[in-house]
Amino acid sequence: MYILRPYQQDAVDATLAHFRKSDEPAVIVLPTGAGKSLVIAELARLAKRKILVLTHVKELVEQNHQKFNQYAEQVAVRSGVFSAGLNRKETSQQVTFASVQSVSRNLEKFVAEYSLVIIDECHRVNQFEADEDNTNQYAQIVTLLRTQNPTLKILGLTATPFRLGMGWIYQYHYYGFVRSKQEKPFKHCIYELPLSHMIKHQYLTPPTLIDAAVEQFDFSQLPTNAFGEYNENDVNELLGKYPRVTQGIIEQIVLIANGQSPEHGQKVREGVMIFAATVKHAEEIVGYLQQLLGTSHGKSQVALITAKTNSDERAELITAFKSKQIRFLVNVSVLTTGFDAPHVDVIAILRPTQSVSLYQQIVGRGLRLSEGKTDCLVIDYAGNGINIFHPEVGEPKPNNRSELVQVFCPSCGFGNMFWGVADKDGNVLEHYGRQCQGILDTPDDDEIFECDYRFVFKECPQCNAQNDIAARQCHQCEHLLVDPDDKLKDALKLSDRMVIRCSGMTFSEHNGSLKVTYFDEDGAELKEFFDLSSEKHKKAFNDLFGRRFRNSQTPTEFKSLREVLSQQAGFPIPDFVIAKKSKKFWQVHERIFDYQGKFRTANELR
Numbered sequence: 001m002y003i004l005r006p007y008q009q010d011a012v013d014a015t016l017a018h019f020r021k022s023d024e025p026a027v028i029v030l031p032t033g034a035g036k037s038l039v040i041a042e043l044a045r046l047a048k049r050k051i052l053v054l055t056h057v058k059e060l061v062e063q064n065h066q067k068f069n070q071y072a073e074q075v076a077v078r079s080g081v082f083s084a085g086l087n088r089k090e091t092s093q094q095v096t097f098a099s100v101q102s103v104s105r106n107l108e109k110f111v112a113e114y115s116l117v118i119i120d121e122c123h124r125v126n127q128f129e130a131d132e133d134n135t136n137q138y139a140q141i142v143t144l145l146r147t148q149n150p151t152l153k154i155l156g157l158t159a160t161p162f163r164l165g166m167g168w169i170y171q172y173h174y175y176g177f178v179r180s181k182q183e184k185p186f187k188h189c190i191y192e193l194p195l196s197h198m199i200k201h202q203y204l205t206p207p208t209l210i211d212a213a214v215e216q217f218d219f220s221q222l223p224t225n226a227f228g229e230y231n232e233n234d235v236n237e238l239l240g241k242y243p244r245v246t247q248g249i250i251e252q253i254v255l256i257a258n259g260q261s262p263e264h265g266q267k268v269r270e271g272v273m274i275f276a277a278t279v280k281h282a283e284e285i286v287g288y289l290q291q292l293l294g295t296s297h298g299k300s301q302v303a304l305i306t307a308k309t310n311s312d313e314r315a316e317l318i319t320a321f322k323s324k325q326i327r328f329l330v331n332v333s334v335l336t337t338g339f340d341a342p343h344v345d346v347i348a349i350l351r352p353t354q355s356v357s358l359y360q361q362i363v364g365r366g367l368r369l370s371e372g373k374t375d376c377l378v379i380d381y382a383g384n385g386i387n388i389f390h391p392e393v394g395e396p397k398p399n400n401r402s403e404l405v406q407v408f409c410p411s412c413g414f415g416n417m418f419w420g421v422a423d424k425d426g427n428v429l430e431h432y433g434r435q436c437q438g439i440l441d442t443p444d445d446d447e448i449f450e451c452d453y454r455f456v457f458k459e460c461p462q463c464n465a466q467n468d469i470a471a472r473q474c475h476q477c478e479h480l481l482v483d484p485d486d487k488l489k490d491a492l493k494l495s496d497r498m499v500i501r502c503s504g505m506t507f508s509e510h511n512g513s514l515k516v517t518y519f520d521e522d523g524a525e526l527k528e529f530f531d532l533s534s535e536k537h538k539k540a541f542n543d544l545f546g547r548r549f550r551n552s553q554t555p556t557e558f559k560s561l562r563e564v565l566s567q568q569a570g571f572p573i574p575d576f577v578i579a580k581k582s583k584k585f586w587q588v589h590e591r592i593f594d595y596q597g598k599f600r601t602a603n604e605l606r
Contacts, residue, residue, distance in 0.1 A: 004038055005203070007193050012042045014174070014191040019116075019153045024187040027122060027156035027170050031195045032364035033204050036157050037067035040118060043155075044068075044077045044095045049115035053097045054141070056124055058085035063340060064120060065097040082106075085311075104137035113148045117141070122156025123163050123357050125185045156186050159364060160357030177414060177437040178450050195360075196389055204367045205345075207388065208375045210264060217245060217277075217382050219352035230352055235277045239284075246281070246350070249381050250288040253348050256377065257327070264377070271321065271344040274330045275362055277351040277382070279306050282332045285350070289328055301327040305334055336361040342370035349380045359386040398432050407431050410555055411453035414438025431455070431551055434468060455552040456594035459543075469594050485597040487590065488576060496581040497589075500524050503602035507568040514541070514561050518577045518588075521602045526579050528588040532561050544591065548572045575601045 004012065011028050018026050030036050044051050053068075055061055061083045072079055072095070080090030082098035084105075090096065091109055103110060119125060119138070128142045146152050162168050168179040170186040179189070198204040222234050239246065252261070253274065259266040276282035282304055289302045303317040303326045320326045322341050329335070332351075336358060347366040353359055366376035398419050405420035405428045416438070420431030436451040457466035458481055465476035473480055491497040500520035508515045514530040530541045541564075542557050549556045550570045558564045575595035579586040595601055 004042060005035065007197070008035060008038050008042070011039050011191045011193070012046075015039075015043060015155060016046070018188065018190045019155075022188075023151050023153060025128065025154040025156065025185065026188045026190045027158065027161055027186040029158060029161050029189060029192040031159045031193060031198050031204065031367075032361070033368045034159075034193060034198060036120070037064060038071055039157075040064070040095075041068055041071040041077065043116065043118070044072065044079075047115055049094075050112055051095045051116045051118060052103075052110070052114050052141075052145070053095065053118045053120065054100045054103065054138070055097075055120040056100055058083050058099055059339065060120060061097050061099050062086055068095070068097070082109075100137045100141065104140050107140065107144050110141070110144060111148065114145050114152065115149065116153045116155060117145060119154070119156045121158055122186070123158045123160050123169050125156065125169065126166075127185050128154065154186075158357075160360050161189060161192075162356055164355040164357070172439060172448060176439045177416070178439060179437075194389075199367075203369070205369055205373055205376050207347075207363060207367060207378045209378050209380075209388075217350070217352070219382060222352070230277075232278050235352070236280050239277065239281050243284075246284055247288050249348075249350065250285055251292065253346070253379070254289070254292045256379075257346055269346045269377070270324060270327070270373075271341060272328045272346040272348065273335070273341075273344050273365055274328065274348045275351050276330055276332050279308075279332050281350070282306065282330050285330050289330070293328070299325065303329050305329065305331045307332070307334055309334075335365065339365060340368065341365070342368035343373065344368075345370075345373055345376050347376060347378045349378070349382055349384065352382045353384055356386055359384060360388055363388050402432070405431055407433055407455070407551075407553055409436040409438055409451060409453050410553065412436060412438045412440055412451040414451060428551070428553065431553075458594075464543075469596060483597070484576075484592050484595055485599065487578065487592065488597075488599055491578045498524075498526065498579045498581070498586050500526055500577050500579075501600070501602045502574050502577050505571070505573045507565055507571070509561060509565065512561070514564055518574070526577050526586055526588055532558070532564065545571050548593065 011030065015026070015028065028039070030039070040053060053064060055064065061081060065079060065081050068079055077095060078093040079095040079097060080093035081088040082091060082096050082102055084102045085099065089106070089109070091112070125138050126136060128139050142152070142154065156169070158169070161170060169184055170189045171178065171180050171184050172187060173179055173189045174191065195204070199206050217239070219230065219235070219238065222230050222238065253272065255261045256264050257269040257272050259268045274285060276285055286302055286304045290300060293301050295301070303321060305314055305317055309317070317326065318339070321329045324343065344366045347363055349362060363378055366378065401421050402419040403422065404417050405422050407416045407418050407420065407428060408414070409416060414436055416433055416436060418431040418433030421429045423429055433455050435455065436453040438451040440449040440451055454466050454468070456469050458469050458471055459466055460474040460477060460479055460481060462479035463474060463477040465474055467475055467481060471481055472483070488499060491499050500518060502518050503521040504519040506517045508517070510529060512531070512533070514532055516528050516530070518526045531537045532541065538559065546558050547555045548571070549567070551572065572593060574591035574593050576592040577588060578590040578592070580589040
C-alpha cells in the first residue's frame with residue numbers, strides 16, 4: 001500500500017473538506033515533483049464514482065497515467081486513457097486520463113455521470129463559462145458534464161497559480177486573504193505547498209542561482225504583446241546584432257558543465273538544458289556547442305528540440321537525453337511541462353519572458369531528485385529577474401526602492417503584504433496598498449465577507465463613504481465622484497483659485513490653534529488652522545489626517561494640539577492643495593491625497 005507524504009494527505013483532506021460543503025471550483029498548489037499523482041490516486045480511491053483528469057498535452061496524459069498506475073493497482077482502481085495522440089480512447093474505467101482537445105472533439109463519448117474533474121496545469125484555464133463562439137474547450141467539457149451532474153466538483157492542480165495577463169487564477173486563499181476582486185476560474189485555493197518547503201525537507205533539489213554571466217542579453221527595449229510575449233523577428237534582429245554574446249555565453253556554459261569554471265567548482269554536470277529565444281537562436285547555440293564539444297564515441301552530445309521536431313524524433317532524442325547519451329539539450333518553447341529528466345543539474349535561460357509561471361516551470365525541470373545530485377545550477381542570461389520563491393504577481397513593483405512589507409489592517413488585524421519602503425529596522429515608512437486583503441471570520445463558513453478597510457481612499461462628499469481612489473461613483477450612495485484631474489483643471493482655469501503641488505508640510509502652534517502650512521516646490525505656501533478645542537474642527541482634522549495617520553496603518557483620533565505636534569512626523573502630505581481667494585487671503589478649499597492622474601506630483605521628475 002502506498003503511503004502519502006504528510007503534505008499529500010493534507011491536500012487530500014483539504015479537498016474532501018471543501019467539496020463536502022461547496023461545489024465551487026477549487027485549486028491545489030503543489031510544486032513540480034510534489035507527487036500530485038498520489039493525491040489523484042487517493043482521491044480516486046475515496047471518490048468511488050467516475051473521475052476525469054484533464055491536461056493539455058499527450059506527454060502529460062501519458063506521464064500522469066503511468067505514475068497513477070503505480071499506486072492505483074494497489075487499491076484496485078481501474079484507469080484508462082483518452083487521447084488521440086496516444087491512439088487510445090477508453091472511457092469505461094473509474095478514472096480517465098485525457099487530453100482536453102480529444103475530449104472536446106468527442107463530447108458524445110462522455111455522457112456518463114462524473115463526480116469530479118481534475119485539471120492538471122490548471123493555470124491554462126480562462127473560465128468555465130462558455131464564450132460567444134463556443135471555442136473554450138474546458139468550458140465545453142464542464143458545461144456538458146454539469147448537465148449530467150449539477151453538483152460536479154472541479155479541482156485544479158498547478159505549481160504556478162497565476163497567468164500572464166490574468167494574474168492569480170483564484171479569488172480567495174485558505175489563509176484568509178483576497179487575491180483578486182475580479183471573478184476567476186477558481187473560487188478558492190484550498191491548499192498550497194511552498195517551493196521552499198519542498199527544498200527544505202529534501203523533497204526537491206535546491207537550486208543554486210548563480211550570477212555568472214560573462215555576457216547578458218538586454219531585451220528590455222523590445223515591445224511585447226498583451227501576453228508579455230516577444231515578436232520572434234524582433235528577437236532575431238536583436239540577437240543578430242551581437243553574435244559574440246551568444247558565443248561567449250555558450251563557452252561559459254560548457255566550462256561550468258565540464259567543471260572547469262573555478263568559481264563554480266570542479267563538478268562535471270550530467271544534464272544541461274538550454275532554453276533558447278527562437279529557432280534561429282537555438283540553431284546558432286547548437287552550432288557553437290558542437291564546435292566546442294565535438295563528439296563522444298562518434299556521437300554528438302548535443303540535441304535540439306523545437307515545436308517542429310516530429311514526434312518520433314522527439315521521443316528518440318528525449319530517450320537519449322534521459323539515458324545520458326546526450327548531455328546538452330537545447331529547446332525552443334517546449335519541454336517546460338510534461339518532461340521529466342531528474343538528472344538535469346544545469347538550467348541555462350537564454351530567452352526573455354515576463355511570465356512567472358513559464359519561468360518557474362523552466363527552473364522546475366532541474367529540481368527533481370536524482371542519485372548523486374546535490375544541486376541544480378540556474379543561470380539567467382536574459383535578465384528576466386524573476387524570484388522563483390517570491391514572484392511578483394498582481395501589482396507591478398512601483399519602483400526600485402520598493403520591497404514586500406507587511407502591513408497589518410487596523411480593522412481586522414490581517415497581515416497584508418504590499419509593496420512599500422522600510423527602514424533598516426524593518427519599520428514600514430510607506431506602502432502602496434489600497435485595501436485590506438483579509439477575509440472576515442463569520443459563523444457561516446459558506447459566506448465570504450471581505451474586509452472593507454481602505455488604506456487610501458476617495459471620500460464621497462455626499463455621504464462621506466470611503467471609495468477606491470479610482471472610483472467614479474460612490475459604492476454606498478451612487479453619487480458621482482469628481483475626478484481629481486477635473487478638479488485640478490477647473491481650479492487652474494479660475495483666477496480666484498490657487499493650486500500648489502505640495503512638497504512639504506509643517507504643523508505649529510498659533511494662538512492656541514494648530515497651524516498647518518503647505519509648501520509648494522517653488523516656494524509658495526498655503527496655511528489653514530484647526531482649533532482642536534472645538535469638536536467640529538477636531539472632527540475635520542481627524543477625518544483628513546487622523547484617519548490617514550502612518551499610511552492609514554494606525555488611524556488615530558487626536559484630541560489635543562500637544563498630541564498632534566508630538567506625532568507630526570506620522571501625518572501624510574497631500575499631493576495637491578487647492579485654495580480659494582477670500583478677500584485678501586487664500587482659504588484652503590480642498591486637499592487631494594493619494595493622487596493618480598495626468599499631473600506631475602512634487603516627488604516626480606520634471
